[in-house]
Amino acid sequence: MYQVTSRHVYEQPTLVMTGKMRVEEIKDWIGTAYARVAEQVGKLGLTFAGPPFARYRPLDESFEEFEIEAGFPIDRPASGVGEVTSSSLPGGTAAVVTHIGPYDQMRPAYEAIQSWIEAKGGTSSDVPWEVYYSDPVAEPDPSTWRTEIYQPYIA
Numbered sequence: 001m002y003q004v005t006s007r008h009v010y011e012q013p014t015l016v017m018t019g020k021m022r023v024e025e026i027k028d029w030i031g032t033a034y035a036r037v038a039e040q041v042g043k044l045g046l047t048f049a050g051p052p053f054a055r056y057r058p059l060d061e062s063f064e065e066f067e068i069e070a071g072f073p074i075d076r077p078a079s080g081v082g083e084v085t086s087s088s089l090p091g092g093t094a095a096v097v098t099h100i101g102p103y104d105q106m107r108p109a110y111e112a113i114q115s116w117i118e119a120k121g122g123t124s125s126d127v128p129w130e131v132y133y134s135d136p137v138a139e140p141d142p143s144t145w146r147t148e149i150y151q152p153y154i155a
Contacts, residue, residue, distance in 0.1 A: 002097045002112035009150065011091035012049065015040055015080050016071030023064055030054065030070050037071040040084040047075040053089065055129040090126050094150040102142035106130075106149065113151045126152040 017033040034052050041048060050073040059065040069087060080086050095117050099109040110128070117124060134145040 002099070002109050004095050004097045004113055004116035007094055007096050007150075009089070009091055009094050012073045012089040013075075013077040014053070014071050014073050014087045014089060015044075015046070015078065015084055016069045016087045017083055018067065018069045018085065020059065020067050021065065023066070026066070026068065030068070033068075033070040034072075037084050040081055041072060041074060043081075044078050046078055049073040049075050051131055051133055053129050053131045055089075055127050057127050089129060089150075090152055092125070092152055093155065094152050095122075096151075097149050099147045099149060100143075101145060103145070103147070106147065109149055110151075113149060117151065117153045120155060122153045122155045124151055125154045128152070 015037050017037055019029055019033070021029060038048075052070070052072055054068055054070040057067040057069075059067060071084075071087070073089065077088075078086060095113045097109050097113050099106050113128070114124070128149055128151040131148045131150065132145075133147065136142070136145065139145065
C-alpha cells in the first residue's frame with residue numbers, strides 16, 4: 001500500500017512554535033501555531049522554503065501526549081520572537097512515505113516506514129516529521145489530504 005523511499009535531506013532552518021499536549025488538543029493548537037509562525041516569517045523579511053511541517057515527540061508509550069514543534073522551513077537561519085523560536089530539520093538519510101487521507105489514519109504509514117527501515121537493517125535515528133501539502137480549510141475533504149512523513153535513519 002505504501003511506497004517507502006530513501007532520500008538524502010539537508011539540514012533546514014525553521015521557525016516554529018512548540019507545545020506539549022494530548023492528541024485531542026492538537027487540531028485547535030496547530031492552526032494557531034502556523035498562523036503565528038507565518039506572521040513572524042513576514043515580519044522578519046524571511047522567505048518560506050517549503051510547506052508547513054510538524055514533529056511529534058511522544059511523551060509516553062501510549063502515544064497520547066506529545067511535545068510538538070510546528071512551523072515552516074525558511075530560507076536562512078533566524079532568531080524567533082516570543083513564542084516563535086528558531087529550530088531546524090535534521091540533515092542526513094530519511095525514509096519517506098506519502099500518505100493520502102485523514103491525519104488520524106497515518107499509523108499504517110508510520111508502520112510501513114519502520115518495517116522498511118528494519119528490512120534494510122537500519123535503525124531510526126531521530127524524531128520523524130510530517131510535511132503537509134494540503135490545506136484542510138481550502139480542501140475540506142480529508143480523503144484528499146497529502147502528507148509526506150520523513151523518518152531519519154541510519155543504515
